[in-house]
Amino acid sequence: MATCDxxxxxxxxxxxxxxxxxxxxxxxxxxxxxxxxxxxxxxxxCRVVGHGVEASGQIFCCAHCAGMAGVEGVKDRA
Ligand SMILES: [Zn+2]
Ligand SMILES: [Zn+2]
Known part of the structure; x- marks a missing residue:
């Protein structure tokens, strides 16, 4: 038996x-x-559960959020 953290x-x-x-x-x-x-x-x-976007050492849920945070040239990965 194990207990959830x-x-x-x-x-x-x-x-x-x-x-x-x-x-x-x-x-x-x-x-x-x-x-x-x-x-x-x-x-x-929001929680990044799928493939997030990593840019400038930060993580984003999508390229839109990266762009809104001022990171340029980021595209969503397929
Ligand atoms: Zn639990
Ligand atoms: Zn986001």
Whole structure:
């Protein structure tokens, strides 16, 4: 049995995610994993769950947000 790091649910099908800083986190659902691990857009603040846009060391959910934050020449990746 494992307990979710976010909500504390004790769930027999919990899974683990190794985040970019090397720490292993335990979650009972993707919703909790996203809440804890997914980066947020530097412009609008939404969670970047799919392919985000990285520019000038910042992360954005889409090229529009990167542009609004003053990063030029960014296009969405297919
Ligand atoms: Zn949870
Ligand atoms: Zn955004």
């Amino acid at each position: 976010v909500c504390g649910n004790d769930y027999d099908k919990a899974f683990q995610v190794v985040s970019s800083d090397g720490t292993t986190r335990t979650f009972d659902s993707f919703e909790c994993a996203i809440h804890a691990v997914a980066p947020s857009c530097n412009h609008c603040g």
